[in-house]
Amino acid sequence: MIEFSHVSASYDTETPILDDVSFTIGDGEFVAFVGENGAGKSTTMRLANGLLKPTAGRVLIDGVPTTELRTSELARRVGFLFQNPDRQICCNTVRDELLFGFAAQNRETEAAREQVDAMAARFGLDPDAEPYLLNRGARQLLALASVIVLAPPVLLLDEPTTGLDFRECAKVMDVIADMHARGATVIMVCHDMEVVGDYAQRVIAMARGGVVDDGPAFRVLRNRETLQRAHLVPPQIVDVSLRLSQCDAPALADTPVARANTLDDMTAAVIALATAKES
Numbered sequence: 001m002i003e004f005s006h007v008s009a010s011y012d013t014e015t016p017i018l019d020d021v022s023f024t025i026g027d028g029e030f031v032a033f034v035g036e037n038g039a040g041k042s043t044t045m046r047l048a049n050g051l052l053k054p055t056a057g058r059v060l061i062d063g064v065p066t067t068e069l070r071t072s073e074l075a076r077r078v079g080f081l082f083q084n085p086d087r088q089i090c091c092n093t094v095r096d097e098l099l100f101g102f103a104a105q106n107r108e109t110e111a112a113r114e115q116v117d118a119m120a121a122r123f124g125l126d127p128d129a130e131p132y133l134l135n136r137g138a139r140q141l142l143a144l145a146s147v148i149v150l151a152p153p154v155l156l157l158d159e160p161t162t163g164l165d166f167r168e169c170a171k172v173m174d175v176i177a178d179m180h181a182r183g184a185t186v187i188m189v190c191h192d193m194e195v196v197g198d199y200a201q202r203v204i205a206m207a208r209g210g211v212v213d214d215g216p217a218f219r220v221l222r223n224r225e226t227l228q229r230a231h232l233v234p235p236q237i238v239d240v241s242l243r244l245s246q247c248d249a250p251a252l253a254d255t256p257v258a259r260a261n262t263l264d265d266m267t268a269a270v271i272a273l274a275t276a277k278e279s
């Protein structure tokens with residue numbers, strides 16, 4: 001469990017970046033932080049993994065303040081993917097990069113080596129390749145693989161799909177969804193509302209260093225005031241159904257097409273509408 005209790009933070013003492021932020025994320029949740037650039041999402045991630053300490057309030061991991069947890073203990077509980085993979089990659093081969101976390105935790109066993117090779121294969125990475133010769137998408141995959149291979153109970157992912165093409169994005173999100181299905185808590189910052197709508201169960205919307213909305217994903221993504229305050233464009237199906245819910249045609253405005261959140265919802269609603277009209 002990760003708990004923010006009245007947390008404020010700044011990088012220098014002059015400029016407050018977060019102001020009085022509170023939320024609790026339970027074990028096994030899949031949460032997306034959304035909001036415009038500079039809203040404070042990455043700062044929230046840095047506080048959640050103890051890289052940054054609050055100037056006021058407390059950040060607790062499983063009930064223990066991050067200020068009281070040793071770095072090794074934080075790393076064991078929380079895996080962190082930086083926004084820029086090049087801040088994370090430091091070894092000369094993909095294999096060594098994937099082994100790095102095991103070595104840091106004194107877990108560099110034969111089983112770990114097998115897990116590393118399996119993870120490289122799963123992400124389509126050559127274990128002998130040099131990380132800095134990989135393209136941006138492959139470096140992002142490597143950085144994510146090096147976090148996931150350690151199977152931490154909490155995954156903190158700062159924009160895991162940035163710089164990836166459609167196929168790579170789908171691969172990465174499938175792996176993250178699989179980790180979640182196996183019990184991991186997933187907390188990600190994401191600017192892609194289609195990805196947020198497809199995967200997150202809960203959305204926390206931020207603006208100007210504070211939380212403006214927090215709740216079930218589509219409750220937040222359909223809230224016009226939230227969308228405006230956090231400068232968000234909802235997933236396309238939500239956008240269409242929100243427009244239909246406001247249109248002048250009562251035959252549409254009050255039907256499931258105007259409440260659809262996903263492509264499946266929308267397809268089923270349109271078919272039901274057409275079938276009802278025919279009969």
Ligand SMILES: Nc1ncnc2c1ncn2[C@@H]1O[C@H](COP(=O)(O)OP(=O)(O)OP(=O)(O)O)[C@@H](O)[C@H]1O
Pocket residue numbers: 011012017035036037038039040041042043044
């Ligand atoms: N290392 C730093 N030193 C000083 N100010 C910083 C630092 N990192 C971020 N900031 C400032 O803190 C504010 C919040 O930044 P943060 O990166 O948390 O926002 P964000 O919501 O993650 O934005 P983005 O979506 O662009 O990553 C911004 O005004 C930013 O300029």
